Amino acid sequence: MLATGAYERQLPFPGWTVPGVVAAGGAQAMLKSGLVLPGQRVVVAGSGPLLLAVASSLAAAGARVPAVVEASGYLGYARHRVPLHSRSAVTEVHGTDRVQAVTVSRVGRDWRPVPGTGRRIVCDALAVGHGLVPQIELATSLGCATRRTPDATHALVLDSLQETSVPGVWAAGETGGVGGAQLTQAEGELAAIAVASRLRRKLVDGARVQRLRRRRDRMRAFADAMANAHAPRPGWTDWLGDDTDVCRCEEVTARRIREAVADLGAEDVRTVKLLTRAGMGWCQGRMCGTAVACLAASGSDGNVPPSPERRPLAVPVPLAVLGSLAEADD
Incomplete structure (x- = not known):
């Protein structure tokens, strides 16, 4: 049974190696582990729903968040009175020993920067991430088949009971595609039932399995729609x-x-x-x-x-x- 999770996808841009630039999920992990802020004025940027959770956590912990910069289109989200800039991206970080400011540019639907739209936002940290990538190295080393996901990553091919293409190997969570904690729980329960049934040589509980399948499929469809909406577009390489x-x-x-x-x-x-x-x-x-x-x-x-x-x-x-x-x- 594999549940190896995922890691953050990072897209480079000028200045992304300057101290004070951290992964969006890394900023959240810093808060959860010790209530440590990556900075006092933290811009949150990239793409995907994780940005909103990170911005909310930072603001609640006392940081000032001058902007959330989302490269994809988002309808009016705002938390803790934090300005949300959709169809925008951080295209440059300014500073040498520490982040001093970022340039935010408008981007088209292909994420290509619109000339003349860049503006500076003063900050001392940047939390940035562009979604999550399933961590499937262990599974692929076993020979498990993969599929391309709507947000241009790879996830495992799974059957209706979460079994991989390798008999006797099941998977749940982000290995089958990123979709959140509730989807992971449903997948894990399905896989557990399948494993127990295989070991006991018994048929699975039909009604319970059907309910879990419907729930999983519904949440997976929503997750795929979100993944497609926030998938990086090819124009980002112009950054x-x-x-x-x-x-x-x-x-x-x-x-x-x-x-x-x-x-x-x-x-x-x-x-x-x-x-x-x-x-x-x-x-x-x-x-x-x-x-x-x-x-x-x-x-x-x-x-x-x-x-x-x-x-x-x-x-x-x-x-x-x-x-x-x-x-x-x-």
């Missing part, structure tokens, strides 16, 4: 300057990736990785995978998700190992 770092771990710029495609003939993510090392750093492409895939998608829709990779091993990393690495750096 990138040639010197913008796309792969932070290996310090690979947008220029190098574009040169690999235009001058060296790279036609897919794997070839770009081999030519530039993009995605070969410590995060293994979790931060840059989407961006590299989009930049490598020359001649396509420009919004191609990175193909799920099968890795031979999945092992836990003890905190002692991470601690020893920090000591070695010192």
